[in-house]
Amino acid sequence: MDEQYQKIAKMIDHSLLSPILTIPELEAGCQLALAYDVASVCIMPCYLKRCAEILEHSTVEPSTTVGFPHGGHTMLVKLREAEQALEDGCTELDVVVNLSRVLSEDWKYVETEIGLLTRTAHQAGQKIKVIFENCYLADKHKIELCRICSAVNVDWVKTSTGYGTGGATIEDLKLMREHTPRQVQVKAAGGIRTLDKLLEVRDLGVSRVGASATRDILDTCRERLKLPAIDF
Numbered sequence: 001m002d003e004q005y006q007k008i009a010k011m012i013d014h015s016l017l018s019p020i021l022t023i024p025e026l027e028a029g030c031q032l033a034l035a036y037d038v039a040s041v042c043i044m045p046c047y048l049k050r051c052a053e054i055l056e057h058s059t060v061e062p063s064t065t066v067g068f069p070h071g072g073h074t075m076l077v078k079l080r081e082a083e084q085a086l087e088d089g090c091t092e093l094d095v096v097v098n099l100s101r102v103l104s105e106d107w108k109y110v111e112t113e114i115g116l117l118t119r120t121a122h123q124a125g126q127k128i129k130v131i132f133e134n135c136y137l138a139d140k141h142k143i144e145l146c147r148i149c150s151a152v153n154v155d156w157v158k159t160s161t162g163y164g165t166g167g168a169t170i171e172d173l174k175l176m177r178e179h180t181p182r183q184v185q186v187k188a189a190g191g192i193r194t195l196d197k198l199l200e201v202r203d204l205g206v207s208r209v210g211a212s213a214t215r216d217i218l219d220t221c222r223e224r225l226k227l228p229a230i231d232f
Helices: 003-009 023-036 045-055 075-087 099-103 107-123 139-151 170-178 195-202 214-224
Strands: 012-016 040-043 061-066 092-096 127-131 156-158 185-189 206-211
Touching: 003 214, 012 023, 012 185, 012 214, 023 040, 023 045, 023 214, 040 045, 040 092, 045 061, 045 075, 061 075, 075 092, 075 107, 092 107, 099 107, 099 139, 107 127, 107 139, 139 156, 139 170, 156 206, 170 185, 170 195, 195 206, 195 214
Parallel strands: 012 040, 012 206, 040 061, 061 092, 092 127, 127 156, 156 185, 185 206
Antiparallel strands: none
16 A cells, blocks of 8 residues: 555544444444544444454554543543443543533642543553543643643543534644643544645644544545545
8 A cells, every 4th residue: 555645544533423323334434444544443432342343453443432522421430431442442542531620620630530541541552542622721721731641641632522612723733732742642633624634734743633534535645646546
């Protein structure tokens, strides 16, 4: 496979998080992710085990959400969600922060929760992305979350769930990259629908994007690279 194409495809977490997703759509979405060889499929927890079965023996990772979409679950429920997801084959957890506790600046609670979930993922040999949901936060909240995520060594900080009032912005991506060390990667989610947008955020230091327009993005990529179309 063309190296340039692969670098782009392996930036994409193919999102299958619609609450009205059907089982046939789940199956088709996973097959699309395999055909285009993206980084991961991010799917609702109830379908994770089936998703992991379909993706087995491929380079596409099965991932899911914890505390989605508002982050307000109790810490114990989030921990159990994470443990169940890891048991079901998840290799990357996308965890929503407790937005109410962030806005209340209850930083001890927030750091305890993120630290607990990060240790759980890492002890299982898997990775964690922490979703800020920036559309509801002031810059001071985003910066403090970057500090906490860096201190507990999460794998990615992520802009959005895709279900808030706004998605990834250039300003937020610059801020998140500026306030985290290089080992903490940045994921953009919400509003990444074209190849040009993906390339724009990559230039800011983003290593992953959440996308439901995966096919359009990668078809455009293959056209520009003069690669044969993927028959799917």
